Amino acid sequence: MDRLLFLLATGLARGAIFALFALSLVLIWRAARIVNFAQGAMAVVAVYVAFAVTGLTGSYWAGFASAIVAGAAIGFAVERGVMRFAPHDSPLSGVIIAIGLVMVLQSALGILFGATVRPMEVPFDERPIVIAGVPVLSPYDLFVLVVAVAVMAALGVLFTRTSLGLQLRASAFAPEVSRLLGVRVSRMLTIGWMLSAAVAALAALLLVPTELGLSPHSTDVLFVYAFTVAVVGGLDSPPGALLGGLVVGVLMSLVTGYLGATVAPIAVLVLLVVVLLVRPGGIFSARQVRQA
Amino acid sequence: MSPRILPGLTGTPRLLVTAAALTVLAIGGTFLLDPYRNYQLALVAAYFCATAGLTLLIGLSGQLSLGHAALMAAGGYGYALTANALTESGIDGVPRFLVSLVVAVVAAGLLGLLLGLAGARLSGPYLAGVTLALVIALPAITSVFSGVFRGDQGVQIAYDGVPEALRLIIAVEQWQAWVAILVTAIVVTGLAVIRRGRLGLRMRAVHGDETSARLNGVPAGRVKVAAFTASAVSAGAGGAILCFVTQSVSPGAYTLAFSLLLVVAVVVGGLGSIGGAAVGAVVVVLLPWLIGTAIGAFDLPTELEQRLSGNLGVLVFGALLIVVTAVWPGGLAGALRRRRRRENRMLRADQMPPAEPRDSRPAEPAIPASPASHPISTEPER
Numbered sequence: 001m002d003r004l005l006f007l008l009a010t011g012l013a014r015g016a017i018f019a020l021f022a023l024s025l026v027l028i029w030r031a032a033r034i035v036n037f038a039q040g041a042m043a044v045v046a047v048y049v050a051f052a053v054t055g056l057t058g059s060y061w062a063g064f065a066s067a068i069v070a071g072a073a074i075g076f077a078v079e080r081g082v083m084r085f086a087p088h089d090s091p092l093s094g095v096i097i098a099i100g101l102v103m104v105l106q107s108a109l110g111i112l113f114g115a116t117v118r119p120m121e122v123p124f125d126e127r128p129i130v131i132a133g134v135p136v137l138s139p140y141d142l143f144v145l146v147v148a149v150a151v152m153a154a155l156g157v158l159f160t161r162t163s164l165g166l167q168l169r170a171s172a173f174a175p176e177v178s179r180l181l182g183v184r185v186s187r188m189l190t191i192g193w194m195l196s197a198a199v200a201a202l203a204a205l206l207l208v209p210t211e212l213g214l215s216p217h218s219t220d221v222l223f224v225y226a227f228t229v230a231v232v233g234g235l236d237s238p239p240g241a242l243l244g245g246l247v248v249g250v251l252m253s254l255v256t257g258y259l260g261a262t263v264a265p266i267a268v269l270v271l272l273v274v275v276l277l278v279r280p281g282g283i284f285s286a287r288q289v290r291q292a
Numbered sequence: 293m294s295p296r297i298l299p300g301l302t303g304t305p306r307l308l309v310t311a312a313a314l315t316v317l318a319i320g321g322t323f324l325l326d327p328y329r330n331y332q333l334a335l336v337a338a339y340f341c342a343t344a345g346l347t348l349l350i351g352l353s354g355q356l357s358l359g360h361a362a363l364m365a366a367g368g369y370g371y372a373l374t375a376n377a378l379t380e381s382g383i384d385g386v387p388r389f390l391v392s393l394v395v396a397v398v399a400a401g402l403l404g405l406l407l408g409l410a411g412a413r414l415s416g417p418y419l420a421g422v423t424l425a426l427v428i429a430l431p432a433i434t435s436v437f438s439g440v441f442r443g444d445q446g447v448q449i450a451y452d453g454v455p456e457a458l459r460l461i462i463a464v465e466q467w468q469a470w471v472a473i474l475v476t477a478i479v480v481t482g483l484a485v486i487r488r489g490r491l492g493l494r495m496r497a498v499h500g501d502e503t504s505a506r507l508n509g510v511p512a513g514r515v516k517v518a519a520f521t522a523s524a525v526s527a528g529a530g531g532a533i534l535c536f537v538t539q540s541v542s543p544g545a546y547t548l549a550f551s552l553l554l555v556v557a558v559v560v561g562g563l564g565s566i567g568g569a570a571v572g573a574v575v576v577v578l579l580p581w582l583i584g585t586a587i588g589a590f591d592l593p594t595e596l597e598q599r600l601s602g603n604l605g606v607l608v609f610g611a612l613l614i615v616v617t618a619v620w621p622g623g624l625a626g627a628l629r630r631r632r633r634r635e636n637r638m639l640r641a642d643q644m645p646p647a648e649p650r651d652s653r654p655a656e657p658a659i660p661a662s663p664a665s666h667p668i669s670t671e672p673e674r
Contacts, residue, residue, distance in 0.1 A: 035417035037358075037424070085618035092356050095420055096559055096617045099358070099552055103610025107603035114599050220548065224428050227421045262436055265429035272425050273410050276418060 006128070006135055007257040008250055013141035015249020016148035017207045021226035022233065022241040023152065024200035029235045030172045031192030034083070034094040038101035039200045040223030042078060044216060045105055046071040046201030047208055048113065051120065060123045064205065071201025072194040079193035109216035119213040144206050151199060152242060158195075159238075168192055221265065225252070228272045307484055315477040319470055327465040331537070332577055334465070337472035338533040339573035343557045344480045344566050345526030348487055350555075351564020353519035354499035355411055359423030361551035362430050363400045363524045367531030368541035370399030372447040373440070379450050389452065389536070393475065396532035397525050404524020408517040427551045431543040446542020449535065472533045479529045484566055486522055495519050549606060556609045560616050562625025571624055580605035 021039070028036045036042075049070035054063030082101060086094045124140040137145075159165035170178040171188040179185050203226075204219050211218060229248045233240025248271070255267045301309060318337075322330050346360050357363075374392040378384070383391075407426070411419035434441035441447065453459075454467040462470075486492055494515045497505040502512050535541045557576045561568025583605045587597055616623055622630070 035421065037420070082614060082618075087618070087621050089621075090354070091417070092350065092354065093617050093621065095356055095417055096555065097614050099555060100610045100613030100617065103549075103552055103556075103606050103613065105610075107606035107610065110603035111599050111607070114595070115602075220428060224421075224425045228425065231418065231421065260436075262432045265425070265432040266436060269422075269425045269429045272422055276410050276422060 002135070003257065007253045009136045010141060011250035011253025012246060013137065013144045013249070014210070014253055015246040016145050017203050017245075018222070018225050018229045018249050019242045019245020020148050020151060020203035020206070021200055021222055022229035022245050023155070023238055024196040024203065025226055025230045026233075026235060026238055026241045027155075027192060027196035027199065029230070031168065031189055031196070032083070032094075033091070034086075034098070035227070035230075035235070036196070037095055037098040037223070038078065038105065039197070039226075040204070040219035041102040041105040041216075042074045042197050043071065043200040043204035043222075044214075044219045045074055045109065046197075047204050047214060047218070048109060050201075050205055051118065051214055054121075060121070067201045067205045068198045071198040074201070075194040075197025076190060078197070079190050083193070106216040113216070115215060117213040117215045117218075120209045122209045140209065147202070147206065151202065152238075155195075155199070155238070164191070224265070225268060228268050228275075231272060232275050304485060304488070307488065308481065311477060311481040311484065315473060318473045318477075322462075322466045322469045322473075325466075325469075327463055330463075330465040330469040332581070334469040334472040334533070334537045336573050336577045337469070337476040338530045338537065339554070339557065339576055340570050341476045341479050341530030341533060342527045342554055343561070343569040343573045343576075344483050345523035345530075346554055347558040347561065347564055347566065347569040347572075348483055348492075348495075348526075349519055349523035350558060351562075352487065352492060352495040352499060353516055355516060355520060356417075356420040356555075357407075357423045357520070357523070358420050358548075358551055358555065359407070359426040360523075360527045360554045361546040361548070362423070362427045363404055363527035364531030364534065365430060365541065365543065365546035366403045366524075367396040367400040367528030368535040368546070369441060369447065369531075370396035370528065371532035371535045372449045372541045375449045376447065384450070385455070389471070393529065393532050396535075397528045400528020400531065401521055401525040404521045404527070405517065407524070408520030411520060412513040412516040423551075424548070427546070427548050430546060434543045441543075444543060446540055446544070448540045451539055452536060468537045472537060475529055475533055479526045480566060483522065483526055487564075487566065491515065491518060553606075553609060556613045558623075559613055560623055562623030562627075565623070565625030568623050568625035576609075579608065583608065 021043070025036060025039060028034055028039070046067045050063035050067035053066040054060055057063075078101065082097060083094065086097050122140055124143055125138065128135040128138045129142070130136070157165075159169060167178070167183045168188050168191065170181070171183050171185040172192070175185045178188075204222060207222055208214050208218055225248060226245075229244040230241055231244075232248060233242070233244030248268070251271065252264050252267065256264050259267075298306075298309075318333075322333065325333060342360055342364055346357065349355050349357055371392045374395040375388055378388045378391060407419075407423065410422055431444065434446075435443040452468075454462060454464050458467065494505070494510050497508070497510050498512045498515050505515075506512050531541070531546075534545075538545075553576050557572030558569055559572075560575060561570070561572035584601055587600050587604065592600070620627060
């Protein structure tokens, strides 16, 4: 029972990270109708920046801030420098260019920093807090949960309560009409990419310390999990990403705890295939499935 | 119009004759190569099997698979496990090879069928995600079922020597190249027949506009599943050849990077073009080797050399993928086609007053796309 509680709590913390990353995928999907397969590679570049900054200044928080800034900068560079040139006649070309980006970024990191896994330190106690004799969450997991909730709340406010959010939503849903009404659609697209990449960088930064460490491939699995989350929740729905993240996080934590860590990727694959076979639009999406 | 040999021969017979001629040419070519080149040729043939299937899948049916390495691995494991079982029961030589090959192809085909069924209802990015998850889960699958797949170590098979009758003429590398070329020839010819046949036309129709294709009585789902299965079968055959040539199969050989490399090969060659897939396979085998040789030629510190050796090739391929997709969408085949068309036009303008272009190939989907069915139309135009 104690173990179950511990796994559930850890799963929630992991799920919060998956949800954040999935949310970043949803943001780009809504803004540009592209599933950004390079999101993981872009995020890991930002985490390397954070790692370097933390190494130079000795402060985790300076690294934390720099990861978010670097994430936004990478999002800007990718949108303006690469994605803008994707041909629009086929939905696949965006995906293919993103894959090229993954290869470029990961191999460049490999050349610059080598394939060695670098452990990342966090200024938190790793030992779990014990509540009523049951070990529940480590302070770091608590921090992850708080950050994830704060970011989601901030994004929620941004999208529903501000003029910028309104413009972002408008240019995503009806670009032509928005342009006629004076919205700078192209700029909104860039802002969408920057927001999304920054959120992804944050999610990767939160995840890496809980894993083995930082390497050019640290986010490969995170991307697959987050993609699963986005599919489970529906790519169009931010609340779906949140719920999906928690579901997948808890599920993975239970699978890892009871069946072993090697089974987790298989469980994700099975979950993904089952969801796609049963409800291709996502469990939490009420909309019609997209054609073609 | 460029001069054609045997202009009377058209359609599928022409295709078969061309395939046979190219096969004979390739087999004859093995006599000119040294053993290492023959080994590389066998690798090219194995990759060509997989890329030809993949180019058909992406270019014609519009389904993007990032998991073809996993399908190749299914073929490789199917081949290796069957070959080992047959060796234990005392069967060897040609029967062992053929039975193992069939099992490999069936295993990959079944996996492909399953993925195709999941993917038929999905649009591109979803299928890409599922296949990505599959290839990421591959090491986990082999270590969870390590009793069968032997975990990271993989499965080794007995060595297949040159048959008695040929032992005096050719070396083992050349023999392996022959086998690889023959299997690839059969598989790729099959794909080429599919491509120019009814199923190929239906794939183009579904890719061009799924709704219109459905309205015209094309069973879109079934066409997509068939495309995926055909592609998986050829990837499985490629994996089986690779296993035959290297005598082993392990998850380390079928990583995500390898899978993405296959995608690069078909995009650079030109999506939907079988000749392009062949060029792509050659590039994927030769470029890393060239880069490795070039790095070796410079006198670099060992650590830098190690970092460069694996990564520089991937960097070049990634950049190539981005540039080709953005600037040169048809790849190599598309560029050649455009050039040929331009030459034809100039030639015809010289000879006669403008006439109906006779040899315009259906490069475009057969059914015009209606804007209503494009979900991408919400995309901002810049």
